[in-house]
Amino acid sequence: MSRKCYEKKPLLRKCATEGCLNTFVRTCGRHIYCRPCAESRDKKSHEKYRTANKKSIKLGKDRWRLDPSRREKLLKRYRNLMNKKYKDLEWRKKKNQRDAELKHLLKVEVLTRYGKGGVLLCCWRGCAVSDIDCLTLDHVRNNGKEHRASGASSGCRIYRIVKREGFPKGEYQTLCASHQLKKEIKRRRALRLDRGW
Numbered sequence: 001m002s003r004k005c006y007e008k009k010p011l012l013r014k015c016a017t018e019g020c021l022n023t024f025v026r027t028c029g030r031h032i033y034c035r036p037c038a039e040s041r042d043k044k045s046h047e048k049y050r051t052a053n054k055k056s057i058k059l060g061k062d063r064w065r066l067d068p069s070r071r072e073k074l075l076k077r078y079r080n081l082m083n084k085k086y087k088d089l090e091w092r093k094k095k096n097q098r099d100a101e102l103k104h105l106l107k108v109e110v111l112t113r114y115g116k117g118g119v120l121l122c123c124w125r126g127c128a129v130s131d132i133d134c135l136t137l138d139h140v141r142n143n144g145k146e147h148r149a150s151g152a153s154s155g156c157r158i159y160r161i162v163k164r165e166g167f168p169k170g171e172y173q174t175l176c177a178s179h180q181l182k183k184e185i186k187r188r189r190a191l192r193l194d195r196g197w
């Protein structure tokens with residue numbers, strides 16, 4: 001988390017692996033692969049490194065084991081650095097701005113994935129709402145209450161969970177706020193008709 005990193009604008013990008021349709025948010029550096037692709041590539045290179053440098057890896061591990069105070073020292077240094085940073089108002093302002101940008105990009109990414117035809121659109125038939133502020137993620141099977149109770153409490157958290165799960169198909173859809181409401185009204189009306197009063 002260097003200062004320079006915060007000055008770059010995060011971007012929504014497509015994965016560079018052939019045949020991979022994933023998108024990801026690039027915050028800094030030169031990443032060109034989505035997380036699953038990057039992880040599988042990393043795994044391969046780590047394996048290579050591990051077999052080539054067995055001896056020195058063991059040496060480093062022993063050093064940690066024999067001298068636990070090293071960990072404390074490093075942690076203390078890191079905490080001091082972060083404390084200093086949080087006192088820097090300019091840095092905090094930039095961080096908040098950037099966090100807001102990242103949240104926005106995450107929302108765009110998830111809602112595009114579940115939009116009509118993979119576009120940022122409400123999934124209701126004939127609806128053309130594409131304003132990001134009016135769009136929401138809808139639980140197709142109406143199990144949002146249970147989902148929220150199990151930890152997906154806020155919008156941002158749901159988006160993060162959905163992304164981590166690799167965008168499960170058929171579970172969610174993008175709906176505008178009006179059609180979210182309409183769906184709920186229709187559901188309640190059907191319940192009422194079932195009961196007969």
Ligand SMILES: [Zn+2]
Pocket residue numbers: 015016017020021022033034035036037038
């Ligand atoms: Zn990929």
Ligand SMILES: [Zn+2]
Pocket residue numbers: 122123124127128129175176177178179
């Ligand atoms: Zn709509």
